Amino acid sequence: MDGGPRSSSDGLEVVCDVLVVGGGAAGCLAAIGARQKGADVVLAEKGGSITRSGNLASGIDHYIAVLGEAPWDTPEGFLANLEEVNEYLVDMELAGVFAREVAAMVRYLESIGVPFRDKETGRYRRVPGLSSQKPRLINLEGADVKKLLAREVHRLGVKVVERMAVHDLLTNGQETVGAVGVGVRSGTFHVFRAKAVVLTTGGVVRLYPTPSGLTFMSHHCPYNTGDGQAMAFRAGAELTNMEFTYCSIVPKDFSTAGISGLVGLGARIINALGERYMEKYHPWGEKAPRNAVVWGTVQEIKNGRGPCYVDCTHLPPEIIGLIKLGIQNEKATTLDFLEAKGIDLGRDPLEFEPQEFDLGVSFAFGAGSGILIDKTCATNIEGLFAAGDCTHFSFGATSANTLGYRAGQEAAKYAGLCSTVPSPAEKHLAEHRDRLLAPINRKEGISHHELEEKLRRTMARYVGFGRNARGLETALKSLQTMKGDRQKLLASNPHELLRSLESQNLVDVAETVVTAALERKESRAVPCHYRADFPERDDENWKKFLVIKKEDGMTGIKCRSTLHEDGSG
Amino acid sequence: MPPRVDATKCTGCGICDLVCPGDVIHQLDKELHPLVRYPEECWYCGSCRADCPEEAISYVFPAVII
Numbered sequence: 001m002d003g004g005p006r007s008s009s010d011g012l013e014v015v016c017d018v019l020v021v022g023g024g025a026a027g028c029l030a031a032i033g034a035r036q037k038g039a040d041v042v043l044a045e046k047g048g049s050i051t052r053s054g055n056l057a058s059g060i061d062h063y064i065a066v067l068g069e070a071p072w073d074t075p076e077g078f079l080a081n082l083e084e085v086n087e088y089l090v091d092m093e094l095a096g097v098f099a100r101e102v103a104a105m106v107r108y109l110e111s112i113g114v115p116f117r118d119k120e121t122g123r124y125r126r127v128p129g130l131s132s133q134k135p136r137l138i139n140l141e142g143a144d145v146k147k148l149l150a151r152e153v154h155r156l157g158v159k160v161v162e163r164m165a166v167h168d169l170l171t172n173g174q175e176t177v178g179a180v181g182v183g184v185r186s187g188t189f190h191v192f193r194a195k196a197v198v199l200t201t202g203g204v205v206r207l208y209p210t211p212s213g214l215t216f217m218s219h220h221c222p223y224n225t226g227d228g229q230a231m232a233f234r235a236g237a238e239l240t241n242m243e244f245t246y247c248s249i250v251p252k253d254f255s256t257a258g259i260s261g262l263v264g265l266g267a268r269i270i271n272a273l274g275e276r277y278m279e280k281y282h283p284w285g286e287k288a289p290r291n292a293v294v295w296g297t298v299q300e301i302k303n304g305r306g307p308c309y310v311d312c313t314h315l316p317p318e319i320i321g322l323i324k325l326g327i328q329n330e331k332a333t334t335l336d337f338l339e340a341k342g343i344d345l346g347r348d349p350l351e352f353e354p355q356e357f358d359l360g361v362s363f364a365f366g367a368g369s370g371i372l373i374d375k376t377c378a379t380n381i382e383g384l385f386a387a388g389d390c391t392h393f394s395f396g397a398t399s400a401n402t403l404g405y406r407a408g409q410e411a412a413k414y415a416g417l418c419s420t421v422p423s424p425a426e427k428h429l430a431e432h433r434d435r436l437l438a439p440i441n442r443k444e445g446i447s448h449h450e451l452e453e454k455l456r457r458t459m460a461r462y463v464g465f466g467r468n469a470r471g472l473e474t475a476l477k478s479l480q481t482m483k484g485d486r487q488k489l490l491a492s493n494p495h496e497l498l499r500s501l502e503s504q505n506l507v508d509v510a511e512t513v514v515t516a517a518l519e520r521k522e523s524r525a526v527p528c529h530y531r532a533d534f535p536e537r538d539d540e541n542w543k544k545f546l547v548i549k550k551e552d553g554m555t556g557i558k559c560r561s562t563l564h565e566d567g568s569g
Numbered sequence: 570m571p572p573r574v575d576a577t578k579c580t581g582c583g584i585c586d587l588v589c590p591g592d593v594i595h596q597l598d599k600e601l602h603p604l605v606r607y608p609e610e611c612w613y614c615g616s617c618r619a620d621c622p623e624e625a626i627s628y629v630f631p632a633v634i635i
Contacts, residue, residue, distance in 0.1 A: 028631075029572060046590075047589070047591070047592070048586065048587045048588060048589055048590065048592065049587050049588050051588060051620075052590055052614070052616035052620070053590045054590070057614045057616050058612075058614035058615055058616065061608040063588075096576075144619075163592070184592055185592075205623035212633070213633070213635075214609070214631065214634070215609070215610075216591070216609065216610045216611060217611075217612070217613060218612070219633075221590065221612060221614075222591070222610075222612050223590055223612070225593045234620055237605075249611075254613075254634065256613075321620050331613075331615065332615045332619065333614070333615045333618075333628055334612040335614075335631075336612065336628050337630060337634075340630050340635050393630040494606065495592055497594065522576070560593045
């Protein structure tokens with residue numbers, strides 16, 4: 001191909017004030033927030049429709065909230081032990097913002113029709129869950145939340161561009177001026193010129209093999225491939241907590257969300273001998289932080305007391321009914337799976353296992369991994385904002401909505417200060433175009449399947465439950481080969497081009513994970529980061545964040561004891 | 570092979586193709602039934618089944634996990 005951005009295979013160039021990349025829980029609210037501030041907003045989504053995309057495509061059973069319904073239910077009560085629960089990896093400034101703003105978000109969502117309240121009592125149904133002894137969760141009938149968000153996005157006049165895989169940011173020096181991507185069905189190159197960009201692309205799935213062996217049967221949405229984290233990193237944005245990979249417990253052979261809800265409603269966690277083992281590993285027992293439940297389970301299995309089960313058989317029929325309703329709202333196909341396996345939750349304990357690692361939703365309770373943002377959701381790059389699971393602060397959908405809205409509002413404010421939409425250099429556009437379309441223009445090469453499979457094997461072997469310097473160095477070396485393999489990717493149609501671009505992002509994110517894991521010479525939030533060569537938590541030296549960034553093409557790491565000490569907050 | 574479309578109920582409206590978040594289901598022509606083109610890339614999210622107006626979609630789990 002001869003390059004040049006004005007080829008006949010190119011799509012239209014879109015110009016706007018604020019470009020939101022990713023139409024999930026965070027992106028829809030970012031678009032709404034920016035639009036309410038009067039900005040001209042474009043929302044680009046990789047899936048076919050924002051009515052069903054991202055982690056909420058399948059639905060949701062609970063939100064974490066601070067509603068002032070009890071003395072513990074205040075921002076102060078919420079923040080009281082948060083640092084400790086998160087092993088000092090949570091951004092307390094953002095946690096404060098979230099705790100103060102989430103109630104208003106719940107009211108707003110109710111105003112657009114999200115059914116938070118129990119139909120019979122008219123009240124919120126508050127329950128505890130993994131990582132939350134107090135009943136901070138609201139159980140809701142959230143199977144169709146995305147449809148309600150999408151309706152509001154359209155009603156407000158946001159221009160929605162679906163089937164669009166945004167792959168790289170456009171920058172002029174230190175300033176964001178838009179992004180480029182390819183059409184998922186058309187395979188054409190698209191340019192978005194914008195005064196501000198909000199990244200809301202979700203977490204990073206498909207980095208590790210799933211327990212079932214079916215790659216796309218993952219806990220979180222497998223089409224979330226760290227696109228935002230990777231493009232931000234390539235553009236010079238800072239990432240943090242990348243060494244802490246998320247892990248929860250999932251039904252055996254069906255990696256899905258929802259087990260936290262069972263525990264919240266009174267289910268017990270038992271081993272093969274029928275013993276409730278979590279008390280041995282954490283003073284909170286079954287309501288221990290998510291990572292502690294996984295770690296306890298790994299120990300039980302390792303010591304020959306597996307398989308382990310979530311046991312609901314002691315619960316009354318009305319609670320079993322609520323549990324099934326929660327599963328229905330979170331991901332209805334889980335009920336089909338249980339039926340196919342012949343499991344009746346009122347009668348049979350449900351075998352579970354640790355899921356594949358991913359990144360995004362908090363690995364503890366608020367502490368996430370991803371793009372470093374300040375309290376205005378701004379990154380270190382001018383005009384670039386981010387929110388949700390692609391950032392370093394996450395309570396899942398709740399914080400995606402709350403901080404997504406904030407990111408949209410702040411991006412609109414920033415855009416309001418810019419007089420014109422800056423133009424990217426034509427030369428840069430041509431380079432982007434050639435690189436993005438390269439896999440579909442090659443005559444021979446390797447498939448994204450090969451590259452991804454190699455990546456997942458490497459991550460599982462050397463960057464899994466137990467890590468050490470030798471293994472991590474081996475993984476880094478292997479990743480260098482994979483970076484070379486990226487230059488050989490071959491796609492025979494637009495769908496394969498989409499997967500090829502995703503696999504390139506996965507390799508970039510993986511490198512940040514391994515680099516940070518090698519740097520952190522201690523163990524913390526196990527099993528999210530367990531170094532067998534440094535098995536203890538070392539607060540004296542490591543009670544700090546690792547911030548990772550590309551400088552002059554090289555990956556560099558800085559340690560900070562609080563995240564905003566460089567004056568970015 | 571998830572999901573499965575019942576050809577006797579499907580009217581070819583294309584909603585399943587539209588709402589699939591993973592570009593797994595393709596309906597290229599109104600006259601044809603939707604094709605589950607990349608079944609191994611299905612997340613089992615249930616979107617296509619939930620939104621199918623004809624209740625023509627069901628899920629079949631691979632034998633290896635049942």
